Amino acid sequence: MNMSEAEMRHIAEMVAALDKAAGKKPAxxxxxxxxxxxxxxxxxxxxxxxxxxQAGLPYTPVGARSKRYDLEECKNWLKENNQCPSGTTRTEGSTSALWSAAKDFTISCRKAQLRVMPSE
Incomplete structure (x- = not known):
């Protein structure tokens, strides 16, 4: 999801307004x-x-458990380290191999059912 600077600022302002309404301290x-x-x-x-x-995203510790993040630093770090936000993805080769293994398993199950069925 690519967001413009204005959209990100707007989201940060909305969250800050919600925090202020809830009585929380702003960043x-x-x-x-x-x-x-x-x-x-x-x-x-x-x-x-x-x-x-854990991979090295920059943050500033605040207190014992809280952390603060600089949006620009985080964006730069993500660009430099080519981190995929959703984790690792499968390649087509491994997906097609899984499909063929599943197909073989289905065929073997059907053969087993044919052998087990009682004759009338």
Whole structure:
């Protein structure tokens, strides 16, 4: 999902307005986002952000458990490291091999059913 800068800013502003209405503190600067905000800005899930953190996604620790993310730094890191937001994907070769294995299994099951069926 490719989003323009204006769309990402709009999402960050909406989340900040919701946080303010809920009585939460806003991020300390405009470029620092919490995990939910960075997820919305990048269009990925929280588990993807956790996986990317382990791979080296830049963040700033705030307190014992909180983290803040600079949107521009994260975007640059993603471009430099070619990280796929959805994880690894299968290639066509492995998919076709799975289909042929499934087809062979189905044929063998049908043959087994034919042998087991009682004759009348």
């Amino acid at each position: 300390s600067t405009a470029g620092e986002l919490n995990r939910q905000q960075i997820c919305a800005a990048l269009g990925v899930s929280e588990s993807t952000i956790r996986r990317l953190e």
